[in-house]
Amino acid sequence: MLTARTQLRLISWDDFDEYHQLSADPEVMKYISPVFTPEQSRKKLAELIEWQERHPGRGYWTVRSREDGRFVGVFCLRKLDRTEETEIGYRISRDFWGKGFASEVAEFLVGYARDTLRLERIVAVTDPHNLASQRVLEKVGLQYLEDRYHYGAKLRYFFRNFTELPS
Secondary structure: OOOEEEEEEEHHHHHHHHHHHOOHHHHOOOOOOOOOOOOHHHHHHHHHHHHHHOOOOEEEEEEEEEEOOOOOEEEEEEEEEOOOEEEEEEEEEEHHHHHHHHHHHHHHHHHHHHHOOOOEEEEEHHHHHHHHHHHHHHHHOOOEEEEEEEOEEEEEEEEOOOOOOOO
């Protein structure tokens, strides 16, 4: 899959080194979780690959710059913790912060969720202090609803409905 500046493909074991480097960066992980050890990255990558094999159309995508092939980050469409809702998420290399890549790829995946997966709604959660991520979500049409508990923490819950629900 392509956006104007990126190429997306489902994550695989070929991405381990870059996935681990991203997951071991304290600045990238600041609002997500503690940094990963190599063993934690191996375990998590195995879980991601296994999960996407069971959920065709959803999953975790490695994103690379079309210009030079550099690793941008990992984006996902997955089940939100303790719900049946589909969540968009992302983790981006610091080299690409503030350059519009998060918004570009998130906008593409929101369209993919609506047009290809035919979802009625997409959601996202983010740490209340992660203002940059909240701006990305708002830029791609998600709206803040309230704070909720997911993944063991109180997080900001955002949503976007693609169809009007009957009243």
